[in-house]
Amino acid sequence: MAAPVSRPEPPPKREGVSPAAMKCVPSEMTLRLAQLPERWAHLPKPLIPGEVRRGALKYKITPKIEALAVPRPRSEKAKTEDDAGPWTISKSALKYKATPRILELAKPIERD
Known part of the structure; x- marks a missing residue:
C-alpha cells in the first residue's frame, strides 16, 4: 500500500482582512476620526431599569x-x-341601524 502524500498546510487566513490591510499605517486624520467626539463625552449616565434615584425617594x-x-x-x-x-x-x-353609506361601503368590490 502507498503511504499518504504529505502536503504543507497553508497558514490560516483571517477572514475579511487582507495582508495589505494588516500592514497599513493609519493616518493622523484616521486616528482623529476613530476617537469619541467631545460632545459625547459628557452624556448623562443611562437609566438602569428598576433603580430608583435618590431624589425620587426624597419626594414629598x-x-x-x-x-x-x-x-x-x-x-x-x-x-x-x-x-x-x-x-x-x-x-x-x-x-344600531346602518346608514346607506355604511351598507354601500360594506359590499365587496367586483373585479374582473
Whole structure:
C-alpha cells in the first residue's frame, strides 16, 4: 500500500482582512476620526431599569397628586354591569341601524 502524500498546510487566513490591510499605517486624520467626539463625552449616565434615584425617594407628595392617585368610586350599577361578562354586547349596540353609506361601503368590490 502507498503511504499518504504529505502536503504543507497553508497558514490560516483571517477572514475579511487582507495582508495589505494588516500592514497599513493609519493616518493622523484616521486616528482623529476613530476617537469619541467631545460632545459625547459628557452624556448623562443611562437609566438602569428598576433603580430608583435618590431624589425620587426624597419626594414629598402634594395633596392634589394624592387625591388624583385614589381611584374614583364606582356606582353599584356599574359594578353589576361589569360582572355580567366580558363578551356581553350593550343594548344600544344591538339597536344600531346602518346608514346607506355604511351598507354601500360594506359590499365587496367586483373585479374582473
